[in-house]
Every structure is written in structure tokens, then in C-alpha cells.
Amino acid sequence: MTEIYKALSIAGTDPTGGAGIHADLKAFQEQGVYGMAVITSVVAQNTLGVKSFEEMSQNNISQQIDCVIEDIKPDAVKTGMLASIDIIELVAEKLKAANIQSYVMDPVMVAKSGHHLLYQDAIDHLKKLLIPQATVITPNIPEAEVIIGKSIETLQQMRDAAKEIVQVYGAKAAIVKGGHRDGEARDVLYFDENFEEFVSPRFDTKHTHGTGCTFSAVITAELAKQKSIKEAVTVGKEFISAAIKHTLGIGKGQGPTNHFAYRSMNQQIARQPL
Numbered sequence: 001m002t003e004i005y006k007a008l009s010i011a012g013t014d015p016t017g018g019a020g021i022h023a024d025l026k027a028f029q030e031q032g033v034y035g036m037a038v039i040t041s042v043v044a045q046n047t048l049g050v051k052s053f054e055e056m057s058q059n060n061i062s063q064q065i066d067c068v069i070e071d072i073k074p075d076a077v078k079t080g081m082l083a084s085i086d087i088i089e090l091v092a093e094k095l096k097a098a099n100i101q102s103y104v105m106d107p108v109m110v111a112k113s114g115h116h117l118l119y120q121d122a123i124d125h126l127k128k129l130l131i132p133q134a135t136v137i138t139p140n141i142p143e144a145e146v147i148i149g150k151s152i153e154t155l156q157q158m159r160d161a162a163k164e165i166v167q168v169y170g171a172k173a174a175i176v177k178g179g180h181r182d183g184e185a186r187d188v189l190y191f192d193e194n195f196e197e198f199v200s201p202r203f204d205t206k207h208t209h210g211t212g213c214t215f216s217a218v219i220t221a222e223l224a225k226q227k228s229i230k231e232a233v234t235v236g237k238e239f240i241s242a243a244i245k246h247t248l249g250i251g252k253g254q255g256p257t258n259h260f261a262y263r264s265m266n267q268q269i270a271r272q273p274l
């Protein structure tokens with residue numbers, strides 16, 4: 001029998017399905033991994049922005065995580081929106097106790113629309129309790145700036161930030177994403193004392209809602225499948241590039257990416273005569 005690989009996302013919701021836990025589950029499914037989800041916050045949002053959010057209770061989140069871990073142990077876990085100090089403390093404790101093989105931390109702070117998804121007072125807890133447990137952390141440039149407390153403008157500063165997040169803050173690997181810069185979309189990975197860069201052309205589209213969630217979810221799925229960090233990030237980059245390039249063009253604002261694109265692309269290649 002083929003092995004069933006399992007991934008868990010601990011994150012907030014997006015009822016329009018482009019970001020958060022909905023995007024994560026779709027990405028897990030696309031990558032052939034059994035997807036599970038623990039909801040930290042219910043967010044009223046769409047492609048136009050975030051209206052409001054409500055956190056689930058500590059007790060409920062704790063029991064959701066226990067329900068998963070006691071029953072179906074994930075091969076990899078990702079965290080997205082965690083919102084508050086209490087939730088971060090709870091998740092950090094549960095992750096440590098569960099002794100998860102691979103943990104991908106997407107340090108979600110602010111939605112593309114500008115709405116804060118993490119209370120400002122929780123940043124130190126994110127740094128102290130979760131970054132040291134991360135197999136891979138996937139900050140965008142504004143998030144990396146908050147973590148290291150320095151501004152990042154150049155490629156060299158992206159490299160320095162990735163290295164600092166590993167060496168000073170204790171993640172095993174860090175990938176600083178270049179989505180928020182101009183020009184080519186270049187992401188910088190620091191791992192095992194080496195840099196790797198992942199590049200795609202910048203696609204001229206406003207439909208980038210949930211790119212970071214999807215990218216980190218694909219990395220999580222690939223790590224669950226026992227791929228190396230470099231292989232997982234390579235697939236994550238190919239997946240998100242295809243998903244942005246072949247936009248669905250739906251939604252009145254910044255629309256979602258196309259989660260089908262990567263699989264369709266590979267199936268087309270597979271159908272080519274040898």
C-alpha cells in the first residue's frame with residue numbers, strides 16, 4: 001500500500017477560500033497529502049479586505065489540536081495566523097509536546113489589505129516561542145523586518161536577514177520572500193550555512209491574495225512527503241509561480257491564486273509524447 005502523508009495547518013480562515021486555512025487545505029490536496037486543519041480565528045474577509053476576526057477560545061483550540069495529535073499524527077505542521085499571545089503560547093507548548101518532524105512557520109502579521117492579523121504585543125512571543133522550533137520560517141520582507149528590527153531594501157539585506165533569523169533567532173532554515181519588492185520575484189533561503197535563491201519573473205497581476213499561505217503550505221506538504229528543505233522550497237516556488245501566472249481572475253479586489261495550475265502544467269507535460 002502507498003504511504004499516506006499527512007499535514008496539519010493551524011491558522012485562521014478566509015471564507016472566500018483564497019488565503020488562510022482554506023488555501024492551505026487546497027494546497028495540501030493538490031500535492032497529494034492528507035490535509036488537516038485547526039482553526040485559531042474566524043476571519044470575515046474577502047478579496048477586498050478584512051472586516052473583522054474573532055479568536056477561538058483557548059480551550060477549544062487546545063482540544064482541536066489534541067483531537068488531531070491523539071488520532072492522526074501529522075508528518076508536518078504549518079502555522080499561519082495565530083493572532084494573540086495566548087494562542088502562540090498554547091501552540092508552542094503543543095508543538096513541543098507533539099515532537100513534530102517538520103514545522104513550517106508562516107509568521108503572518110498583516111494581510112495584503114493592511115489589516116493586522118497579529119496583535120502587536122504578540123511579536124516577541126512569536127520570536128521567542130515559535131521561531132526556535134521552526135524547520136523553515138517563511139517571512140515576507142515586512143515580517144522579516146519586524147523580526148530582526150532592521151529595514152530590508154537590497155538583496156544583500158534579504159540574505160543577511162535570512163541568516164540572522166537562523167543564527168540569532170534559532171530557525172533551522174529561513175526563506176525571505178521577495179514578493180514585496182519590484183522586479184523579478186526572488187526569494188532567499190538560508191539553511192545549513194548556505195544560501196539558495198529561488199527566482200521567477202514578476203507577473204503583472206493584482207491577484208496575489210494568499211500567495212504566502214499557499215507557498216508555505218506547499219512547502220509543508222513536500223516536507224510531509226519527506227522531501228528535503230531545498231526540494232520542498234523548489235516545488236513551493238514552482239507551484240506559487242504557476243498559481244500567480246495562470247490567475248483565475250475572480251473577485252472584486254486582490255483575487256486568489258490558481259491552485260490547479262501547477263498540477264495541470266505537470267499533467268500537460270506528462271501527456272507529451274516521449
Ligand SMILES: Nc1ncnc2c1ncn2[C@@H]1O[C@H](COP(=O)(O)OP(=O)(O)OP(=O)(O)O)[C@@H](O)[C@H]1O
Nearest residue numbers: 112140177178179180185201202203210211212213
Ligand atoms: N507578482 C508576482 N509574480 C511572481 N511571484 C510573486 C508575485 N508576488 C509574489 N510572488 C511570490 O509569491 C510568494 C509569496 O510571496 P509574498 O511576498 O507575496 O507573500 P506574502 O506577502 O506573505 O503573501 P500573503 O500575506 O498575501 O499570503 C514568493 O515566492 C514571492 O516571490
Ligand SMILES: Cc1ncc(CO)c(N)n1
Nearest residue numbers: 012013019020081111112
Ligand atoms: C487567515 C489569513 N491568514 C493569512 C492571510 C495572509 O495575508 C490572510 N489574508 N488571512
